[in-house]
Amino acid sequence: MKLLHVLLFIIISTTGFSQTIADYIFTSTAGTYAEITGGTVSTAIGDDGTQTAIPIGFTFNYCGTAYTSFNTTTNGCVYLGSSFSYTNDLASTTYNPLIAGLWDDLYDDNNSDVSYVVTGTAPNRVLTVQWKNILWGRYTLNTALPDYRENFQIKLYETTNVIEIVYGSMNTPGIERTVSASVGINNTPGGSGKFLSVTPGVNPTVSNIIANNTIGTITYFTNGLTYRFAPSSCTSPSALTVANITTNQADASWTSTGNLWNIQYGLSGFAFGTGTIVTGLTAATYTIPSLNPSSTYQFYVQNDCGAEQSNWSGPYSFNTLCDITTALYTQNFDGVTTPALPNCWSKIVVGSAGTPTIGSSTTTPYSAPNCISMYNATSVGAATNLLLISPQFSDLAAGTNQIRFRARLSGTGTPVLAVGTMSNPTDAATFVPLQTFYDLTTNWQEYIITLASYSGTDQYIALKHGTGTTNQYIYIDNFKWEPIPTCAWPTAFTTTSTTSTSASFSWQDNAGASEWEIEYGATGFTPGTGAGTAITGITANPTTITGLTAQTTYQFYVRAICSITDQSQWTGPVTITTPCSEVTDFIENFDAVTTPAFPSCWYKVGTLGSANTSTTTPASAPNCLYLYSSSGTNQAMVAMQPVSNAGANTHQLRFKARGSTAGAKLEVGYLTNPTDPLTFTLIQSFTLNTTTFQEYIVYPGVSVGANTVMAFRAPGTPTYSIYIDDVKWEAKPSCTPPINIMASNVTTNSVDISWTLTGTETAWNIEYGLSGFTQGTGTVVAASTNPFTLTGLNPSSIYQFYIQSDCGGSDYSTWVGPISFTTLCESISAFPWSEGFEAVTIPAFPPCWFKENGDWVTTNNANTTYDADAHNGTQFLRDSYSATNEYIWTPGFTLVAGQSYDFSFWWAGDNYSYWVGDVFFNTSQVSTGATQIGTSFVTSSVTTSTTYKQEKYTFTPTTSGTYYMAIRVNCASSSPWYLSFDDFNFEPSPTCPRPTLLTAANMTQNSADVSWTLGSTESSWDVQYGPSGFTLGTGTIVEGVTNPY
Structure with missing residues (x-):
């Protein structure tokens, strides 16, 4: 049995139906998919492959135009025009005419193809274009069949000019590409009314107003499913419109051929087929009766041609007029789609600058999901009018009603909200203020204006933005026009204190009552329905409600009792959560919860920082507590289980903690207000020096006093993560450690x-x-x-x-x-002193050396190829490039005033320039106040060598004491690598200094000229020589020679 689904043409409510798509009738049937044989494989392959100018094989008439060729693509459609895109949009004014079987960014690989074939004989030939095993949502080549592969055909019929889309084996699309397909047909010039877009379903529909370009599943694409588009001789009505709209009826009319029509209507959004249907209309107009005031309706019209019926045209939308109303009227603005206003509400927005707005909004309403937002942008002063205007009320002057609403502010400056009346809702000049409010805050507050003494003739209520300061938002919610109660309800209902089993409340009495009733229950309960617990006969304000359960959330309402028969409405709710009952000791390892939840009676205090339970390397599996603060002003804090003996000096807090990095900080303290992080008082601070768990103990003593809640806090400096586990509040031992x-x-x-x-x-x-x-x-x-x-x-x-x-x-x-x-270093007084760095464990310094800035390290010959090796041995001192005032200080030396001392060392470079080296001394290991000795031993213009060179600096202290020597390195470039240093020496200057810079020249087979630099003013020298490596004292000594020799 074939399933027939009639096309629903969707018409914009302000324009009529256009017949350029030739009234193709859409039907959906359950048929059979027959794969083609003997066809031609298209050259459209790969990603976005196309083939153009393919013969249809016969003349095909589409929307009144004859075609003999077509174009196709791997992307699931046949197009008769010259322009195409893989970005599917049936409403496009560019890509048409087009027939879409599954128009999306499909992919053809080695296991798939696009092919076509013409079957039958004239005048009943059929062109079939087939996509076989085409990839949808997938880009990977040669994936295993049938994953992500689709099979479908587009058929064009000769003579009847029928179009069919037939689906074969269809598979769930992949996820490598976003899937968002279109199915349907379109025609030039494109746009609204020039396409038929299918929405698949049990009862599929089509629209020529809204293009469905987001098909992403195969739910309704069963094997053999056939979508059919057939030209119709029964044209659909067009130019749908309404006139003479009242509160309860409207005259619908249309333009159409024929003389018999059917109409279907209902409230906006009704499911087609469920509306009120009237058949057999003999005039192209109909008065729709029995409508509701201030309501949105839609209607469809169908041409009845006898043997067949046209497609339904529509829907056409219209609003019935607003009825004049009286109290009681309520509006919470939740029944509209933002930013629209409810029916019968209006606005006047006249700004002196910027773009002020009034509309419904989802921004933190008092009652979800909507409220009203009034925003003045940069508009201020008398030239600005921002008015939210109510429906028409006939009883403003009755003297028995009041206005009630909620309001709040977002922005800076003094807020101003005026409430008044208007005679003309389109003329801001008719606004007459009743009361102006200057006390709006960022929290919702209720405002009431009674009109008991109002005697005017206005019939509209308006709320006006005061526009005293730029960029202010005023939000309105839960508006009511209601009778003035004979027993006024309490206001300012609030809780004053809470314990684990009780809560105290106060309120503002507005009825002169001497008795009140409080009802409480679980969150969301409705007072007066029996769902809560009622406390009657209350005569004290404030009052305390007892018998509550610890760690439970309640909502409370209060009302005034003016007499046995006259009670106010309920005020509330006030929501509280009773704190946990206090205990005398506890053990918490965080293992009984599902992360990131906290254990019972533990909670994050405030909104700053991050805190939760975690499975990251606990001390005892599976969970621990995690805290992270990004700065000293964004501190994470977690409150512990309340205890009754925190200040009794009988217990201790013992826990394990670690940091994500050594040096993390953790603080332990108590809260004077368990919900306010600003009331944290520090007991003890810890530095977590390792990344493994260590145990810590806190002895609060009596400092906590009567407070019951202790807390952990991550101070945020430094910004390291903190992990805590195995927390115990326990009796402290008889002998406690310091x-x-x-x-x-x-x-x-x-x-x-x-x-x-x-x-x-x-x-x-x-x-x-x-x-x-x-x-x-x-x-x-x-x-x-x-x-x-x-x-x-x-x-x-x-x-x-x-x-x-x-x-x-x-x-x-x-x-x-x-x-x-x-312990401090002892000043060196035994000379000569030397240091060759052979005894240290690299990169450490010898005892009493000190690095001030830079990359100074000790190293060895194996560490790099870009520095000189040690002068002697295998280890040496080194500094690296991009150096700025990088000092290395020696140990201290005990020196005598007036005595000359020599400081020497060997150094080598890296075959680069830019290095600058200097020598300093001071009475402490700091550059401040240090004195430079002599000149630089290397300057930036000198290209250094990897061959060591000895430097010697001499100075004489003016006072006796301890002195330190330093080498300072600078390098303004990152091109060099390293300066190397070795074999430091410090000693009193000898009375007969030794020569330096020994050299040899003019070598022959049996002679050489040797020379040197004088150590002082000497004029005679001894020379000792021998084969390479001889021991000094065993060579040949020549006395009294000259320089050179």
């Missing part, structure tokens, strides 16, 4: 250790040793003072220590530590 342990006043052989007590102990044990010692093998000393001084230490050494409380009677706390410190 906290806030510090090492200060470090000297070459001593250090002061101080701490904060967590109990009343007066004795402690300290164990110390060189860094890395195993606890139990160190030196243990008893301390009876705080602070305590450790003595007898070695200079320039790294130490670690642990400390425990001794509470007496063999009661000791756990050890706390290790805490590290480094």
Whole structure:
């Protein structure tokens, strides 16, 4: 049995139907798909492949034009015009005429093809164009069949000029390309009324107004499905229109051939076929009766030609007139599509500048989904009129009604909202203010204006934007024109305090009542329906409601009781969540929740930063707590389970924590207001020095007082992620360890250790040793003072220590530590001093050396090929390119005033220039106040060499004391690589300096001329020589020679 679905022509409501598409009748049937045989494979292949000027094989008449050839494409359509695009749009005014079987960006690969064949004999021949296994939503070549492959045909029939689209095996499209196909036909010149676009379905429809170019599934493309477009001799009506619209009827009319018509009408959006149908009309007009006021209707018309009927033309939309109304009238603006206004509401928008607007909006309404937005842009002053105008009311002067609405502000400056009346809703000059409000805030507030004394004749209510400041939004919602209640409802209903089992409330009485009723229940309940719990006979304001359940969300309403028979309407809701009940101890490992949720009674405080549970490397699987703050003003905070004994000095907080990077900071404190992050008070701060979990303990003592909620906070400086696990609030041991342990006043052989007590102990044990010692093998000393001084230490050494409380009677706390410190360097007084860097572990410096800026490191010969190797041995000192005032300081030397000293070193470059090197001295390892010695040993214009050269600088201190030597490197370019240094030496200047810069020249088979640079003013020298590598003292010595020799 064939299923016939009649075409629905969709007509713009302000224009008539155009017959340029020749009234093709659309039907959908369940047929059979027969793959063609013996056809011609098209040259349209690959991506966007096309073939043009293909003979149809007969003359085909389409929309009144005869065609003998066609063009095709891999993208699922036959086009009769000369222009085509793979971007499908049946409404296009460019790409037509066109027949679309599945018009989209399809792809032809080695397993698919486009082919065509002409079958039958004149005058009943048929052209079939077939797409076989074409890829839809897929780009990958040669994928396995049948994935993502589609099969369909377009058929053109001789003589009848019928068009068919037949679907074969269809498969779910791929996801490599966005799928968005079109099915249907179009005609020149394109645009509205010049196409028929199919929307597939159980009962498929077509439209010539709205082109469906977003088909993305094969849900309704069953094998054998046939869409048929056949020219019709029964033309559809056109030029649909209405006239004489009233509140309850309208005269519909149309232009059409014939003398018999059918009409179908209903409320806007009704499903075609479900409307009111009137048949057998003998005039091209009909008065549609029994309509509702201020409503939108649609109608369709069909030409009845006897043997056949035309397509339905329509829908044509119109609005019935608004009825004059009276109180009670309500409008929440939710029944429209933004930015439209509801029926019978209007606006006047006259701006002095910018683009002011009034319309419905979804921006944070009081009642979802819509409210009204009034925006003045840059329009200000008397020349601007922004008015939202109500429907017509006949009872403004009745003296028994009031205006009630909600309003809020978005923007800066003083807000102004005027409420008044108008006699003419199209004339802003008729606006007469009743009351002006200056107290709008960013929160919704209710406003009431009574018209008990109004005696005017106006019949419209208007809300006017005050336009006192530019770029202000005023939002309006839940407008009501209602009788003035005999028992006024309370306002300013709010909660004043909340505990785990009770809540206190206050309100503003407006009825002179002495009794009230409060009803509460779960979120969303309706008061007065029995769904809530009613508390009657309340005579105190404020009042406290008890018997609540901890950690539960409630909504509360209040109303005034003016008499037994007269009660106000309900005011509310006020929503609260009771806090958790306080406990005396807890253990939380975050493992019982599904991330990112918090455990019961734990919560993120405020909106800043990021906080949640996480599965990222917990201390105990599977979960831990995560905090991240992007800055010091965007701090993440998490509140813990409330406890009743936070300030009792009986418990401790123990937890494990780590940072995503060493050096992360974590703070522990308490909240005086459990929901306000600004009330956080710090108890203790921690630096997380490793990326693995370490245990930490906090002893709040009595500092927390009566507060019950403690919290973790990520301070945001530095911006590292923090992970917390295995949190315990537990009774503290009888002997608690010290906290806030510090090492200060470090000297070459001593250090002061101080701490904060967590109990009343007066004795402690300290164990110390060189860094890395195993606890139990160190030196243990008893301390009876705080602070305590450790003595007898070695200079320039790294130490670690642990400390425990001794509470007496063999009661000791756990050890706390290790805490590290480094003793100061001892000034060098034994000369000569030298350093060749062979004893250090690269890239570290020898003890008491100090880098001030730059990339100074120690390294070895194997590390790079771009520097010189060590002068002696295998290790040396190095600085790298792009250097700016990069200093390396030696240890300190104890020097005597007036004594001359020599500082020497060997250096090498990298065969590049731009390097500048200088030598300084100072009384501390800092460049501020340092004094340069001599001139630069290398300047930027010199091309350096990888051959080492020795430099010697001499200076004489004017006062005795400790001095430090420094080399400063600068390099303004990134072209060089490295400067290398080795074999430093410091010693008093000798009385007879040794010669330097020994050279040899004029070598023969048995002689050579040697020369040197004088060490001082000497005039006689001794020379010692021998075979290469001889030991000094074993060579041949010649005394009293001259220079050269």
